[in-house]
Amino acid sequence: xxxxxxxxxxxxxxxxxxxxxxxxxxxxxxxxxxxxxxxxxxxxxxxxxxxxxxxxxxxxxxxxxxxxxxxxxxxxxxxxxxxxxxxxxxxxxxxxxxxxxxxxxxxxxxxxxxxxxxxxxxxxxxxxxxxxxxxxxxxxxxxxxxxxxxxxxxxxxxxxxxxxxxxxxxxxxxxxxxxxxxxxxxxxxxxxxxxxxxxxxxxxxxxxxxxxxxxxxxxxxxxxxxxxxxxxxxxxxxxxxxxxxxxxxxxxxxxxxxxxxxxxxxxxxxxxxxxxxxxxxxxxxxxxxxxxxxxxxxxxxxxxxxxxxxxxxxxxxxxxxxxxxxxxxxxxxxxxxxxxxxxxxxxxxxxxxxxxxxxxxxxxxxxxxxxxxxxxxxxxxxxxxxxxxxxxxxxxxxxxxxxxxxxxxxxxxxxxxxxxxxxxxxxxxxxxxxxxxxxxxxxxxxxxxxxxxxxxxxxxxxxxxx
Amino acid sequence: xxxxxxxxxxxxxxxxxxxxxxxxxxxxxxxxxxxxxxxxxxxxxxxxxxxxxxxxxxxxxxxxxxxxxxxxxxxxxxxxxxxxxxxxxxxxxxxxxxxxxxxxxxxxxxxxxxxxxxxxxxxxxxxxxxxxxxxxxxxxxxxxxxxxxxxxxxxxxxxxxxxxxxxxxxxxxxxxxxxxxxxxxxxxxxxxxxxxxxxxxxxxxxxxxxxxxxxxxxxxxxxxxxxxxxxxxxxxxxxxxxxxxxxxxxxxxxxxxxxxxxxxxxxxxxxxxxxxxxxxxxxxxxxxxxxxxxxxxxxxxxxxxxxxxxxxxxxxxxxxxxxxxxxxxxxxxxxxxxxxxxxxxxxxxxxxxxxxxxxxxxxxxxxxxxxxxxxxxxxxxxxxxxxxxxxxxxxxxxxxxxxxxxxxxxxxxxxxxxxxxxxxxxxxxxxxxxxxxxxxxxxxxxxxxxxxxxxxxxxxxxxxxx
Numbered sequence: 059x060x061x062x063x064x065x066x067x068x069x070x071x072x073x074x075x076x077x078x079x080x081x082x083x084x085x086x087x088x089x090x091x092x093x094x095x096x097x098x099x100x101x102x103x104x105x106x107x108x109x110x111x112x113x114x115x116x117x118x119x120x121x122x123x124x125x126x127x128x129x130x131x132x133x134x135x136x137x138x139x140x141x142x143x144x145x146x147x148x149x150x151x152x153x154x155x156x157x158x159x160x161x162x163x164x165x166x167x168x169x170x171x172x173x174x175x176x177x178x179x180x181x182x183x184x185x186x187x188x189x190x191x192x193x194x195x196x197x198x199x200x201x202x203x204x205x206x207x208x209x210x211x212x213x214x215x216x217x218x219x220x221x222x223x224x225x226x227x228x229x230x231x232x233x234x235x236x237x238x239x240x241x242x243x244x245x246x247x248x249x250x251x252x253x254x255x256x257x258x259x260x261x262x263x264x265x266x267x268x269x270x271x272x273x274x275x276x277x278x279x280x281x282x283x284x285x286x287x288x289x290x291x292x293x294x295x296x297x298x299x300x301x302x303x304x305x306x307x308x309x310x311x312x313x314x315x316x317x318x319x320x321x322x323x324x325x326x327x328x329x330x331x332x333x334x335x336x337x338x339x340x341x342x343x344x345x346x347x348x349x350x351x352x353x354x355x356x357x358x359x360x361x362x363x364x365x366x367x368x369x370x371x372x373x374x375x376x377x378x379x380x381x382x383x384x385x386x387x388x389x390x391x392x393x394x395x396x397x398x399x400x401x402x403x404x405x406x407x408x409x410x411x412x413x414x415x416x417x418x419x420x421x422x423x424x425x426x427x428x429x430x431x432x433x434x435x436x437x438x439x440x441x442x443x444x445x446x447x448x449x450x451x452x453x454x455x456x457x458x459x460x461x462x463x464x465x466x467x468x469x470x471x472x473x474x475x476x477x478x479x480x481x482x483x484x485x486x487x488x489x490x491x492x493x494x495x496x497x498x499x500x501x502x503x504x505x506x507x508x509x510x511x512x513x514x515x516x517x518x519x520x521x522x523x524x
Numbered sequence: 525x526x527x528x529x530x531x532x533x534x535x536x537x538x539x540x541x542x543x544x545x546x547x548x549x550x551x552x553x554x555x556x557x558x559x560x561x562x563x564x565x566x567x568x569x570x571x572x573x574x575x576x577x578x579x580x581x582x583x584x585x586x587x588x589x590x591x592x593x594x595x596x597x598x599x600x601x602x603x604x605x606x607x608x609x610x611x612x613x614x615x616x617x618x619x620x621x622x623x624x625x626x627x628x629x630x631x632x633x634x635x636x637x638x639x640x641x642x643x644x645x646x647x648x649x650x651x652x653x654x655x656x657x658x659x660x661x662x663x664x665x666x667x668x669x670x671x672x673x674x675x676x677x678x679x680x681x682x683x684x685x686x687x688x689x690x691x692x693x694x695x696x697x698x699x700x701x702x703x704x705x706x707x708x709x710x711x712x713x714x715x716x717x718x719x720x721x722x723x724x725x726x727x728x729x730x731x732x733x734x735x736x737x738x739x740x741x742x743x744x745x746x747x748x749x750x751x752x753x754x755x756x757x758x759x760x761x762x763x764x765x766x767x768x769x770x771x772x773x774x775x776x777x778x779x780x781x782x783x784x785x786x787x788x789x790x791x792x793x794x795x796x797x798x799x800x801x802x803x804x805x806x807x808x809x810x811x812x813x814x815x816x817x818x819x820x821x822x823x824x825x826x827x828x829x830x831x832x833x834x835x836x837x838x839x840x841x842x843x844x845x846x847x848x849x850x851x852x853x854x855x856x857x858x859x860x861x862x863x864x865x866x867x868x869x870x871x872x873x874x875x876x877x878x879x880x881x882x883x884x885x886x887x888x889x890x891x892x893x894x895x896x897x898x899x900x901x902x903x904x905x906x907x908x909x910x911x912x913x914x915x916x917x918x919x920x921x922x923x924x925x926x927x928x929x930x931x932x933x934x935x936x937x938x939x940x941x942x943x944x945x946x947x948x949x950x951x952x953x954x955x956x957x958x959x960x961x962x963x964x965x966x967x968x969x970x971x972x973x974x975x976x977x978x979x980x981x982x983x984x985x986x987x988x989x990x
Contacts, residue, residue, distance in 0.1 A: 081780040102747025129951040159952035184943040187746035200682040216666040221981045260988035280653035281568025314547040477650040485595040486625035515687045522691045522726035
């Protein structure tokens with residue numbers, strides 16, 4: 059039995075007139091009065107289905123084939139033929155149609171062949187990968203992930219895993235999920251009436267990590283070039299299209315690298331990813347062009363060849379100030395950018411990706427390197443159309459005395475960062491890194507507006523089904 | 525400035541007599557009475573260091589070079605030369621030595637050049653990647669991870685991410701970590717005096733996932749071939765060398781695949797990984813041969829070319845019964861294997877990897893497919909030397925009626941598996957998958973005995989430092 063994937067047939071890898079077996083699901087069925095039926099079969103290997111022609115002389119034609127409905131599973135053996143139809147090169151003339159699984163009550167099948175909104179599909183997240191939309195997202199997501207691993211690996215980076223459960227808080231900000239095995243009915247308290255976490259699994263209070271960066275720094279200052287690619291968590295109660303409680307992040311960290319070095323790396327990485335997706339996912343991208351956003355291919359092609367704009371935060375403020383009436387709040391040096399500012403810069407003003415550099419220290423994390431002006435830190439955000447911030451990074455403060463000043467300014471206890479400070483005591487080096495929001499990247503590539511569509515099973519406030 | 529990595533020099537990618545700059549850390553320093561010093565410099569790009577010869581005519585020779593100690597960071601420019609020494613091909617004749625970071629109090633530097641036990645190194649997990657041991661683990665871990673992604677991607681699998689935070693319990697067994705944002709001082713209770721999780725972030729009780737399998741099945745029954753590679757969690761209070769509370773798992777899931785299909789895939793995957801590691805990590809493997817386990821290379825070479833033993837559980841029991849006096853407890857059909865049984869089969873009896881098939885249903889999970897004998901399930905475990913079980917998998921029960929019988933037998937509420945049962949109601953297909961413990965794989969490849977050495981920052985009971 060020569061089992062092949064639909065993508066192999068579509069991509070002309072199977073010789074015409076050869077006998078093959080395909081395994082998949084029925085997208086739809088049309089019956090001709092001339093004594094045969096057309097089945098379109100998908101197996102998820104690509105966006106396209108393959109048409110199968112079933113003659114009524116097959117023994118189970120009347121008893122089974124004519125009863126097939128959307129999503130029935132089948133194993134079909136037949137001969138590959140050139141197709142006379144315009145929109146397909148090949149079709150299969152069936153020799154045998156083996157129905158493997160039926161659909162109970164086809165009339166109530168949750169994702170029938172008709173149009174469904176993305177909002178509705180979230181309610182059937184276990185079945186939505188069967189749609190062309192979520193299937194395309196899965197394949198593009200895969201290619202983006204693989205291209206990230208390849209990009210870094212080819213350049214001598216090592217993928218490392220940083221802890222998911224942690225006792226420390228990277229940002230000094232952002233709400234965290236608590237991880238615990240304490241029984242709510244047997245909580246012990248200490249003399250101050252505080253919960254006694256010494257009874258908990260880890261012997262102290264533990265949380266889900268918001269970033270692997272600090273741990274990544276320990277590895278970068280030992281083996282030079284590393285990156286993480288793993289899940290991170292935010293317990294913010296914000297129900298927006300741009301936030302997930304659980305998402306995946308890529309965080310490279312590079313020893314001896316300065317801010318300008320990692321800006322080069324970030325831009326190169328994005329262009330590599332976009333080239334790979336254009337090269338490997340054109341069919342899936344075309345699905346998005348035809349159904350969601352006609353610009354997704356053209357903007358990827360444009361971006362992969364242009365230099366991104368680089369601009370100082372201070373200069374970005376001047377631009378925004380000139381167009382202050384566009385925004386909800388007044389513009390002044392020192393403010394943090396909100397999504398509307400970011401999108402104005404990249405969508406309206408420059409119309410290409412923008413890298414904003416050297417933000418005021420007061421709106422950035424303690425670990426970012428203080429610039430000579432003592433007011434700004436060596437930080438950067440990459441802003442892109444539709445998404446706003448897709449990457450945030452910085453040169454890290456490698457000077458122990460300066461780091462301690464910053465910890466002090468921000469009322470963070472030095473004792474909580476003992477091991478992190480050690481990295482500066484023993485052979486410290488300049489080093490830099492950034493974080494890429496994986497789902498934002500997938501959203502940008504596909505043009506989808508809501509992150510809930512670009513992750514298989516989204517986690518948001520009050521939403522943990524599936 | 526032509527910055528190169530140590531590995532580029534070692535691998536003969538840089539032309540002799542060219543001027544290069546290296547960036548790294550001092551492994552050690554020896555001073556010759558002839559008026560120069562030898563520095564060995566590592567940058568983590570490979571297991572080897574590069575020797576740098578520094579002449580006393582450098583301006584900072586006395587003021588800086590002679591003060592260098594282990595772990596000081598340096599940027600050195602010099603000329604690549606063929607080395608007259610036996611154990612190295614190349615060395616660098618320094619033109620400039622720029623000391624970037626000193627080591628405070630070298631006498632108390634936690635990982636001085638002397639020998640340290642692995643137990644001690646765990647106490648300085650933030651600095652241990654600077655050792656040859658943990659550096660080698662990181663590089664091998666990286667190559668194994670990359671080879672897994674490549675193996676599956678090349679064969680048409682799509683990497684998917686399954687939720688880390690979940691409301692369901694895949695195994696129906698195994699203790700789980702609770703994930704919550706509830707404030708311990710403001711717990712609301714319902715009429716039955718139970719905690720009211722409707723106030724919690726997700727509106728119900730939530731946990732850290734023990735496996736992505738069930739979610740993976742939703743994607744396999746839509747796009748045919750998928751795999752996860754992500755972290756999973758066990759809140760078992762077991763402080764052994766073979767357990768971690770947080771570890772990484774690879775879980776492929778394949779539509780239309782039977783038990784024997786995935787046995788082939790599992791064996792092929794392991795052999796691919798071992799070939800890749802032998803091809804790409806020989807220097808690092810030699811480090812383990814010389815320092816930990818002289819067999820690690822020879823056993824990988826042997827295994828990549830042999831057929832693994834396949835044996836029925838029932839036959840494995842017969843073998844163990846014959847040697848019953850080796851074991852703590854009596855052997856009889858129906859028992860679950862413990863580590864001593866698994867290791868006896870693979871290490872003592874067959875002396876190669878063993879795949880045990882068709883375990884009794886009563887010791888396996890509800891989702892495994894019932895065999896015709898009604899007593900066993902279509903399951904398999906791959907057992908390997910030193911590690912015992914490294915892979916566990918099964919054909920999944922795709923027949924809704926049989927699945928419901930199993931749920932019933934095991935007193936699991938059908939309502940809790942509504943969406944999982946849906947996959948069987950709508951175009952069900954035979955499908956199979958397995959889980960690979962990533963850290964056990966790294967332990968096998970390196971020959972390290974304790975999983976705490978093969979993950980950057982181990983999480984075990986009462987241990988969440990770093």
